[in-house]
Amino acid sequence: MQQARASRVGELEFCGIPVRAGWMGMGRRDDPLGHRVLRILIVALCFPAVSCQCRILKCNSEYLAATSGLHVDEESVEFCIALRAYSQCTRKTARACRGDLAYHSAVHGIEDLMSQHNCSKVGPTHPPPRTQPTSLDFMVHSDAPEMCNYEKSLQQKAPHPNYTHCGLFGDPHLRTFTDDFQTCKVRGAWPLIDNDYLFVQVTNVAVVQGSSATATSKLTVIFKNFQNCVDQKVYQAETDDLPAAFIDGSRNGGEKHGANSLTVTEKAAGQYIEIQAKYIGTTIVVRQVGRYLTFAVRMPELIMRSFEDNQGLQLCLKGCPTNERMDWRLVEADGGHLPSQAAVAHPSFMRETATAKCREKLPVDDLYFRSCVFDLLTTGDLNFTLAAYYAFEDVKNLHSNKEKFHIYERTADFPPGNSAPGPPSHQALAAKHLLLIFWLWCYLTCL
Structure with a gap:
């Protein structure tokens, strides 16, 4: 995948400005031009395009600080560490920057530079700066x-x-x-x-x-x-x-x-x-x-x-x-066929036989049992019965609250597999309105 990105021909867009791919990822290994282009574009072009929610500017500034004074030909290991930290930072802000050109350009630039310098995606990164001590800071400095x-x-x-x-x-x-x-x-x-x-x-x-x-x-x-x-x-x-x-x-x-x-x-x-x-x-x-x-x-x-x-x-x-969640309501009236977004029922099992098989391992009618039935109807693979069984065994061994081992449907008509919230309270609606006003204020102050 990395080689494919590094060898592609054409142009990349950094903050909406076309840059030849060769400038970023196809130069000689001892040529810092790619890093210079990335740094210049970050500073000169990306600032006007970023909103309050997207944290790409923070990622950019951390990368610039980490690579300041480094020489590519002599300190490739340090550049790899900085690039991995940069990549980690962009990953954390991915959702907020989904439609931001500066963000997507930075992601492509990082991948090309990592390929150019043979940087592994798995490896050490600089820890993020902290303005307050964390819960474990006292352990780091303790001699106990x-x-x-x-x-x-x-x-x-x-x-x-x-x-x-x-x-x-x-x-x-x-x-x-x-x-x-x-x-x-x-x-x-x-x-x-x-x-x-x-x-x-x-x-x-x-x-x-x-x-x-x-x-x-x-x-x-x-x-x-x-x-x-x-x-x-x-x-x-x-x-x-x-x-x-x-x-x-x-x-x-x-x-x-x-x-x-x-x-x-x-x-x-x-x-x-x-x-x-x-x-x-x-x-x-x-x-x-x-x-x-x-x-x-x-x-x-x-x-x-x-x-x-x-x-x-x-x-x-x-x-x-939300767009990745599945509504897996099992329809009682038709032998347990599944909604179109999941699949039609697997021919190996009807609802009655799937229910009986799951009951052998999961006697309580909770969402682990329901998920077992759903998996058998979808796949016909009995191993999914064991997967649900062991998942519940792990809950019993790892969960700290015995009263929460089982999870049940919150309402009778809500599809199993998704916790159903009750009707919103007046306090919840007021909180949503306040949150909307806050984000609107944030947006207007960034204009």
Whole structure:
């Protein structure tokens, strides 16, 4: 993909101004012209085109500061670090910058420069600047032996930290950190978590031809470098490849004295991996069930909310975009056929047989049971029954609130798989009006 982008012929547009692709990505490796063009265009052209919501200017300024004074021919490693940080910043503001030419131009320029200098997309990045200390800053500067153990280090400050849970399984079905339950399409690569300490991305592929239903075939987890405790580590799993180690072959956090606070453990060969990140109080479970992967995480709320802004996509935090959610109402009157956006029922199962099969593993009529029935009707693959079963087992092991293990439909006529809100209150409507006025004020002040 990178080679294809670097070798394309023609012109790129930076902030609406055509620039020959060769200027950006086709020069000699020791020629800093591409970086000069990118920096000049960022400074000279992009400022008028950015709105309050789009944070591309912030990404641009951070990149300029990181590369100031560097020489491309001698410090390619530093440029790669800066480019990865730049790419990460643009990814966080992707939703707000969807229609911004400056944003899209910067994204193309970054990819071309990364290809030119053989930069890996996975690797160290400069940590984002912080104006206030984070929840873990006291651990970084502590000499106590428990500094790399989140729970022990918080015993005096917060004896009972709040934990959150997120899970993704099956077709796929998503349970967010706020216990919202959704069924999504989300084909391709999507970020589940992206905070100061952890990045998780899944890749979903189509399950059945003619259906928008997808399932997870690849998972990437990046544990970001944490001073005095762990080096940056990357775990990657794919269908039929569920390794018991990070991609560098190690099973812990590296050479630092807190390395054992990050470990990979194989619970069942090729089927079940558990990653313990004690320094951030986080447990991750990765399974392969049939041909597809499932994901579950237990994470302290302080860690979950440790990100610089709320612009980036995080499915575990915000749920799937509205246009990616599936209405999978099962129609009782017609043997359980599915809506057109999902697929017609798979010939292997009718509603009665799918219900009976799911009841064997999931006796409670909650949304895990409903998702099991939906997956069997859509795919005809019995492995999805096990996926729903293990997803619920992970909830019981990882969720901190026993009363929230099961999730039910909120209203009788709302489609299963999507948490149904009640009618909006007067307070909620007033809040929406105030929010609309605020955004209008922000827009007018930027003109």
